[in-house]
Amino acid sequence: MARRKVIIDTDPGIDDAMAIFFALCSPELEVIGLTTIFGNVHTSLATINALRLLEIAGRTDIPVAPGVAAPLASAYKGPVPYVHGEDGQGNTHLPPPASTPLARAAADFIIEQIMAAPGEITLIALGPLTNLALALRQEPRIAQHVREVVLMGGNAFTIGNATPAAEANIHNDPEAADEVFGAPWPVTMVGLDVTHQVIMDSAHLAEYARMNNPMAQHIHRILPVYVELYRLSGGLDGIYIHDSSAVAYVIDPSLFTTTAHPLRVDTSDGISRGKTWASVSQYRTLPPWQNRPPVTICVAVRGAAVVALELERLRHGLA
Ligand code: BDR
Ligand code: CA
Numbered sequence: 665m666a667r668r669k670v671i672i673d674t675d676p677g678i679d680d681a682m683a684i685f686f687a688l689c690s691p692e693l694e695v696i697g698l699t700t701i702f703g704n705v706h707t708s709l710a711t712i713n714a715l716r717l718l719e720i721a722g723r724t725d726i727p728v729a730p731g732v733a734a735p736l737a738s739a740y741k742g743p744v745p746y747v748h749g750e751d752g753q754g755n756t757h758l759p760p761p762a763s764t765p766l767a768r769a770a771a772d773f774i775i776e777q778i779m780a781a782p783g784e785i786t787l788i789a790l791g792p793l794t795n796l797a798l799a800l801r802q803e804p805r806i807a808q809h810v811r812e813v814v815l816m817g818g819n820a821f822t823i824g825n826a827t828p829a830a831e832a833n834i835h836n837d838p839e840a841a842d843e844v845f846g847a848p849w850p851v852t853m854v855g856l857d858v859t860h861q862v863i864m865d866s867a868h869l870a871e872y873a874r875m876n877n878p879m880a881q882h883i884h885r886i887l888p889v890y891v892e893l894y895r896l897s898g899g900l901d902g903i904y905i906h907d908s909s910a911v912a913y914v915i916d917p918s919l920f921t922t923t924a925h926p927l928r929v930d931t932s933d934g935i936s937r938g939k940t941w942a943s944v945s946q947y948r949t950l951p952p953w954q955n956r957p958p959v960t961i962c963v964a965v966r967g968a969a970v971v972a973l974e975l976e977r978l979r980h981g982l983a
Pocket of ligand 1: 677906
């Protein structure tokens with residue numbers, strides 16, 4: 665089986681770390697690079713964390729290209745230490761990485777890779793979509809040459825998590841997200857509509873402690889901050905598997921049920937900024953959604969199967 669080449673754009677992030685390791689342990693995927701973005705932490709720390717994670721995995725052969733430091737049209741809202749820890753990795757304060765990032769910017773790396781292998785590269789985006797929007801602006805032909813874009817973000821038919829209206833990744837750069845959803849490329853949105861149905865409970869999480877590989881051991885160490893957040897905020901006995909759900913979709917889309925509609929992002933400065941609105945009118949497409957491509961939106965998921973797949977892959981180790 666030929667492995668599918670993926671670039672993961674990421675803001676690590678506890679669930680980003682889980683998703684990156686899940687991808688590295690999956691024989692269906694070949695991770696050809698990580699690109700970094702602000703979100704859970706500043707871009708500079710996201711880059712350091714990406715390098716650290718690849719060192720833990722023993723995959724320093726995979727390049728890391730640093731992304732931009734700020735959204736397209738607004739200021740970065742800043743890190744979220746109460747979600748992912750001061751260091752984005754559950755306050756484990758890992759030593760500095762020995763490896764270094766590429767001298768190339770994330771958007772340049774994305775363009776080069778897609779244009780060099782037309783139809784082969786899948787972009788998996790796990791953070792705000794600024795790097796993807798910049799790559800599109802710089803080289804619009806990537807829309808024809810990418811294989812697929814699968815992103816964790818948004819909430820079409822459910823409430824937000826950063827605000828009552830908006831999901832965190834989209835809320836961090838609504839203008840970029842609106843450009844990504846409007847481009848003529850195949851986009852799948854793995855948003856809160858499904859990730860709130862993918863729950864690793866405390867019994868699942870305890871398994872990481874028993875797995876004898878450095879990736880699982882790292883996940884075990886970084887989890888407590890994230891677990892505590894969900895316990896305090898929602899009384900959940902476990903965590904939502906946001907970013908890994910996007911990786912699961914790329915590995916096995918049959919785990920998900922989808923629908924397709926043009927999408928717009930609220931880029932106003934009102935209280936709904938960052939909300940993803942699907943055009944669901946049966947009768948006609950209203951002007952804001954006219955001439956916009958359909959976006960594949962995940963609306964249901966076999967959550968237990970996603971959790972089982974991720975745990976099985978981590979148990980097995982590097983693919
Ligand atoms: C998204 O926001 C971040 O905190 C997570 O890493 C995930 O990408 C969930 O809304
Ligand atoms: Ca993320």
